[in-house]
Amino acid sequence: MAETLLDIAMMHSDSLIARARDGDKNAQGKLVQLWYKRIYNFSYKFFFDHDLAMEVSQKTFISMHKNLAGLQEVTRFKSWLYTIAINYCREEARKKKASRSFSLHDLNPGEGEESYRWEESHHRNENPERQLRHSELSDLLQSCLMLLSHEQREVVIMKEYEGLKFREIAEALNISENTVKSRMYYGLDGLKKILEQKKITKETIGYEL
Amino acid sequence: MSYKPDESTLIAYLYGELNEKETQKLEGYFQQHPEELTKLRELGEVRDLMSHAQDKEVIAPPVFVDDTNIRPLWKSSSIRFAVGMAASILFLLVAGKLLGPEINYSKGELRISFGEKTISRKKK
Numbered sequence A: 001m002a003e004t005l006l007d008i009a010m011m012h013s014d015s016l017i018a019r020a021r022d023g024d025k026n027a028q029g030k031l032v033q034l035w036y037k038r039i040y041n042f043s044y045k046f047f048f049d050h051d052l053a054m055e056v057s058q059k060t061f062i063s064m065h066k067n068l069a070g071l072q073e074v075t076r077f078k079s080w081l082y083t084i085a086i087n088y089c090r091e092e093a094r095k096k097k098a099s100r101s102f103s104l105h106d107l108n109p110g111e112g113e114e115s116y117r118w119e120e121s122h123h124r125n126e127n128p129e130r131q132l133r134h135s136e137l138s139d140l141l142q143s144c145l146m147l148l149s150h151e152q153r154e155v156v157i158m159k160e161y162e163g164l165k166f167r168e169i170a171e172a173l174n175i176s177e178n179t180v181k182s183r184m185y186y187g188l189d190g191l192k193k194i195l196e197q198k199k200i201t202k203e204t205i206g207y208e209l
Numbered sequence B: 001m002s003y004k005p006d007e008s009t010l011i012a013y014l015y016g017e018l019n020e021k022e023t024q025k026l027e028g029y030f031q032q033h034p035e036e037l038t039k040l041r042e043l044g045e046v047r048d049l050m051s052h053a054q055d056k057e058v059i060a061p062p063v064f065v066d067d068t069n070i071r072p073l074w075k076s077s078s079i080r081f082a083v084g085m086a087a088s089i090l091f092l093l094v095a096g097k098l099l100g101p102e103i104n105y106s107k108g109e110l111r112i113s114f115g116e117k118t119i120s121r122k123k124k
Helices: A005-011 A014-021 A025-047 A050-070 A074-099 A116-120 A128-145 A150-161 A166-173 A177-197 A202-208 B007-014 B020-032 B034-050 B077-099
Strands: B102-106 B109-113
Touching: A014 A025, A014 A050, A014 A074, A025 A050, A025 A074, A025 A150, A050 A074, A074 A150, A074 A166, A128 A150, A128 A177, A128 B034, A150 A166, A150 A177, A150 B034, A166 A177, A177 B007, A177 B034, A202 B034, B007 B020, B007 B034, B020 B034
Parallel strands: none
Antiparallel strands: B102 B109
C-alpha cells in the first residue's frame, strides 16, 4: 500500500504526542486529525456500521483527551489508542447484543439515496460506476469479516488493515504475541473457508472490478 | 527428531517476521511437507483478496473540546480558598466595627476585646 503524507506524519508524530501529552491543545487537535480516520475505519470494520463506528471514534478521542497525560511512553501511543478503541468496540458490542435491536439499515445497508454508501460512492475524481463496484466489493468482503469471532476479527483488522505489528497488537489486547499469531492464523483460515463458501476468488474479484 | 511448526511460527513466516534460523528450519520442513506450504500460500491469497476492502472516507471533527474539563473559575480550589479567607476577614472586620474592638499590647501580651470597655478596679 502506498504511503500517504498522512501515514508518514503518523509514523513521525512522537514530538506531537509529547506536546499533546503536556497539554498543548493545538497538538491534541492535530492528533485527532491524524488518527480519526484510522480509528473510524477500525471501528467500522469491527461493526460494519457507520453510526457505531462514529460513536466509538468520538468516545475514543474523548478518552484520549482525558487520559493522555497519563501515557508513560510516547512510543506506545498507537497500541494505547487502539486499546481504548477496542474497549469501546467491545462495550458497544455488548450493548448491541443486550438490546438486540436493529434498524432497517442493518437489514439492507446502503439502499436508498440517503444512505452513507450512496454519499461515499460519489468521489469526484473517479468513475462513479467503478467506484460503486469497489464499494460493493468492499461491503461483500466486510460481510465475510463479520462472520469471524470478535477475537479473530479484531486481530485480523489490526494486522491487515491497521498495519500494527504483532507486538503492538499484543500490547493493545493485553495478550501474548503467540496468542495474537495463533488468532491470526485461525482468522485467516476461517476467512478462507468463508470466501470459498461465497465463491469469492481472485477471478471473480477481477470480474467485479 | 520430528519437527512440526505451530500456527504462530507459520504466521510469522507468512508475514516475513521469522528469524533466519527458524526460517531455514521451517523451509526444510516445507520440503518434506509441500502440502503445508500450499496451505500457507492459500492464506496469503486470502490476505490479497481481503486487501480489496477499502477504507471509508470520514472527516474528523474540526473542534474537539472535552466539556468535562471546562470548569468555571469559581470552582477552582485556589479561588475557593481565597474567597473563603476574604469572607472570614470581612466577617471579622464587620463584627469588629459593630462591636467596637479594642486591641491592647502591654507586657508582651496582646489583647483583643469587643464590646463596652470595663474598668477593673484595682485592689487597694
